[in-house]
Amino acid sequence: MTMTVHHLQYSQSFRLIWLMEALGADYDLKIYARDSETNLAPAEYKALSPLGTAPVLVDGDTVVAESxxxxxxxxxxxxxxxxxxxxGDPTRERYLFxxxxxxxxxxxxxxVNTIFGMVQKNAPFFLRPLLRSVAANVGERLIKPRMTAILKVAEEHLAEHKWLAGEELTAADITMSYAMAGARKAGLVTEAHPGCLRWLKQMEADPAFQRAKAKDDGRDMLFSF
Structure with a gap:
């Protein structure tokens, strides 16, 4: 029986489409548009995934959620x-990490960074300066140090290897795609991270990635470099 990937527009479920294309797997794809007012998953999608999270994979009577x-x-x-x-594979440890x-x-x-942005945007105008101050404090004390540390490790890995686990594309690269692209969009991956930038361009150039993007009509702007 053919598996069906239920993909929520502008979501991390794009990674599952990329995986299927990289495998050359036989699968069906169903794309759901987000609600124009709430930006959340539509009721039809939530019937598959009560949390409205993406992706949802259906294989016969089996339904699997979470990326x-x-x-x-x-x-x-x-x-x-x-x-x-x-x-036993020499790349196993890096892959798992x-x-x-x-x-x-x-x-x-x-x-956390996204939530602060949404809260500020929707808060009463007189609260926005306070929220900006809190967000900046959290960013400097929590987000920036942790992201700096992990991007440093990524740079060290990518200075020695083509992909994150080694010389070949693995599912580790596929899972990291949305996080790394999101970090770049947030201004956390910069010209100071040449390895990460090279990896992002290489990711987008991957033929399976391109096929997945075409099936999604290229709608996910997070992957537009």
């Missing part, structure tokens, strides 16, 4: 794929 869970599920179905180095750093370290920091 890394979906990616692992698909890779379990393709055990021969080099996209997930197995135990970057595969989990995306959701465990980078995305939470970027999410």
């Amino acid at each position: 890394n869970a979906s990616i692992d599920y698909v890779l379990d179905r393709h055990p021969e794929s080099p996209l997930r180095p197995g135990p 970057w595969y989990h750093s995306a959701q465990g370290s980078m995305m939470p920091m970027l999410f």
Whole structure:
């Protein structure tokens, strides 16, 4: 039975489309537009994922949500794929680190940054100076130091390797794509990070990435460099 990727527009579920294209897997794709007023998932999507989170992968009677869970599920179905180095592979340690750093370290920091921006935008005008001050303080004391540290490690890795785990594309690069692109959009990845910038351009040039972007009609502006 063919798996179906339920992709929410402008969301991290793009990574699952890229994975499927990189695998050359047979899959169906269903794209959902966000609500024009709330920017949230539509009711039809929430019926699949109660939290409205993306992606949602349907395989027969099995429904899998959350990005890394979906990616692992698909890779379990393709055990021969080099996209997930197995135990004993010399790139395994680096692979695991970057595969989990995306959701465990980078995305939470970027999410906090995004939330502060949304709160400021929607707050009464007289509260905005206070919120800007709080956001700046959190940014300097929490977000910037942690992001600086992980980007330093990324630079060190990419100075020696083409991709994050080694010389070949892996699912670690796919999971990191949204986090790294988001860090660049937030001004955290700069010209001081030549390895990360090179990696981002290389990512976008990947043929499977390009096929995934075409299927999504190129709508995700986070990946426009």
